[in-house]
Amino acid sequence: MKSAVIVFPGSNREGDVLRALKQAGSQVEKVWHAETELPKGTDLVVLPGGFSYGDYLRCGAIAGRATVMDAVRAHAARGGLVLGICNGFQILCESGLLPGILMRNANLKFICHRQFLRVERNDTAFTRAYAKGQAIDVCVAHGEGNYTADEDTLKRLEGEGRVAFRYCDAQGHVTPDANRNGSMNSIAGIYSEKLNVLGMMPHPENLIEDLVGGTDGRGLFESLVSSFPRAA
């Protein structure tokens, strides 16, 4: 599999996701935000975490309109896979690839902590290595992760099975206490209509080794790599 990690000025977790993709067996290339095309043969586009353009406007608002995003939108329209993590999720919402918006956390503070997520379905390219309903132990690090959408959008997301992950406790129970940023319906990640675009606030890429806290994040990258036949 070939992955393209888009680097915006202010991206800062591109190295983390690069490491996770490589560990899972993907080829990876960094792509500068000013590029007009993706590298030939790109299977997966990743929008990494960070503070693109400083996030001085709404988070992801400028990056959502960056030159490279036209190529990313075209890739998604062709059914290509796109993964946006944290700032990447915010960018996907701002670029029109995913509905809704990420607001300031309920406590109005940046929060960084370990977080369990419930895997809502395991029949997508992103989650096939997990069990449905499994509680995975990853982490969050964001100031604006409070997923918010209008009632119709929420209804559609829920009705179409497009909620990818919800904040939960260690036993997989979705509780108000486990939803620290105040997201509607405890939503931690959502899919596009065709399930080929995933945006999520938590960081699976930081939980890929026992030495640094655990390996529950690996499944996501392994799922992606296993979605593609090995290059001959």
Add this chain to the structure above:
Amino acid sequence: MIRNDVAITPELVKEHGLKPDEYERFVNLIGREPTLTELGIVSAMWNEHCSYKSSRIHLRGLPTKAPWVIQGPGENAGVIDIGDGLACIFKMESHNHPSFIEPYQGAATGVGGILRDVFTMGARPIASLNFLRFGEPNHPKTPHLLSGVVAGIGGYGNSFGVPTVGGSVGFDKRYNGNILVNAMAVGLARTDEIFYAKATGVGNPIVYLGSKTGRDGIHGATMASAEFDDASEEKRPTVQVGDPFAEKLLLEACLELMKSGAVIAIQDMGAAGLTSSAVEMGAKGNLGIELDLDKVPCREEGMTAYEMMLSESQERMLMVLKPGMEKEAQAIFHKWGLDFAVIGKTTDTLRFVIKHQGEVKADLPIKELGDEAPLYDRHWVESPKQPVITLDSVTPPMSEAEALLKLVGSPDQCSKRWVWEQYDHLILGNTVQTPGGDAAIVRVEDGPKGLALTTDVTPRYCEADPFEGGKQAVAEAWRNITAVGGLPLAITDNLNFASPERPESMGQFVGCLKGIGEACRALDFPVVSGNVSLYNETNGQGILPTPAIGGVGLLDDVTVNASIAFKAEGEAVILIGATAGWLGQSIYLRDVCGREEGAPPPVDLLAEKRNGDFVRQLIRSGQVKTVHDCSDGGVALSLAEMAMAGGIGAKITAVPEGLALHAFLFGEDQGRYIIAVAEDLAADILYEAGALGIPAVTLGVTGGDSLILPGKQAISVKQLKAAHESWLPDYMAGKA
């Protein structure tokens, strides 16, 4: 032609923080009356913050060398060799004064400044730490300052993309008018790719990089060299505003430019901005510097030479480039959207010449600006010795279990989760030990090595006995690194004191430095960088003497480490190190008995080293995975923290004969560790310790869901945790 449009009056000299005799010294040096720009330049160079005029002669006594030290104090940051061709570059610096006036921006730019110091030398920052002290919790400003400082540190570090992995937060009324915000940055570079400030070559271009220059921060360094009064908040305009996004771009652009081979010398514009950076580069290289201020990228129109030379706008760098490589350098900076301008050149005149709008605004001897700065051997008096508190004079006002519960939920000892959860401590994916333990551990690149990092000092010890307190600060940093399995290599010191013009506080400074020096020598733990922050006082009330120590240690194999959490039931709990039950200056005496008195515990540096080397060996041989040092709150608090971290209780049965229980549990004797090991290893370890003459005693055994103190005093781990975790969030929510 040097013209002087503004008459230099004694009032103007005073406003620039120069004493009359210092001004006279300057006039004699240049042989004429200075221009306003020149007065500004010298005030920036000769203030306490930049010239170390009160501290220099005492700093000379610190050990700064070791075979692994590549660069000691005097550069942007210290550099040590960690093997495999890699260097660790680190420094700690204060931003106390600005943070009190504008907590968010003050703290944010403190982080920005120290990160810049580290990447100026060619290092990519891999970790950040801090040391914070606030006024008493019930002081009306404390919650506001705490919340602003923490948000500022997070706001800058999180966006820049460096994990904030450790630190210290404490409260005391003596910081009511002067909080402490010390930030430490740690970076990695190849040993053969380290960059210095020393300019070389005549006629080489001097390049300005980064953000534009504005009117912010003018006289920031002068402000940091004066005590506060009630009108200090009027100084808010002299606090700079941070832009972590610009800094992140500057980092990437600088590292890319350094790789290109175009950089001869580099210096960040920190305190005293363009003045200090240019003078430093020239003076270190025995060269003159000529600047044309018309070329300086400015954020505002109509800025004068005076303003440009004193601006402390953030996220700026000065470089000397290899001639002919300007185009290449410019392309890199423009790619990152940053300003790039050739603003001057090196000369062979040893003069610092500033031109603006066709006029020479300043023409000063460059070496003398640094070398001839005033140097003071300030009058100091030794702090009076405090009496040793005898054990029979301390009557426990409550049971030991009640006392422990009170301490775990007290402002100083409670969990600081509320603070560190606002810091991204996981970015880069190398944080092996997160905040809350003895020292943080970060993996070096993909391993196998790791760095152990900590910041420490016990200010109440330093006040009661500066010499022992100085020793203890170093010893505790050394101990915390040891407790996770690291080999302590070097420190950076951030010396926060009150006015050097008061002999009592100067005496504290001198005493602490002697103690620091002695401990560094005994523990092979040299000082490689540091910062002095004096004048931390308001209306004549000084802070507690607070020489914060930032320690760095090395783990050869980062997977072999220890943490404080109890990991299994049925393990033997062993105390290593001698216990006399020292209660003077202890947290127990202060927070449980309400007495702030006595001599602090002495530090036996030989025992410290012997005990620590023994514990480190136990960790490195893989025998021991659970270690916690004993510091504030003694054995009892350490046990409680180990139980809370692991969610496993322990039954403590042993009490040394002839020692009162409260003294045994809460005494703060130094050089001690608590370890937990499988029962079958315990006998061997006790035997080995005995053979080496190291005191070691089994305290009890892990297990259950309560910590049971001698006398069947049980506290559930749940209850401990509730007290420990709730104080700070409740306090910040206005409930405590």
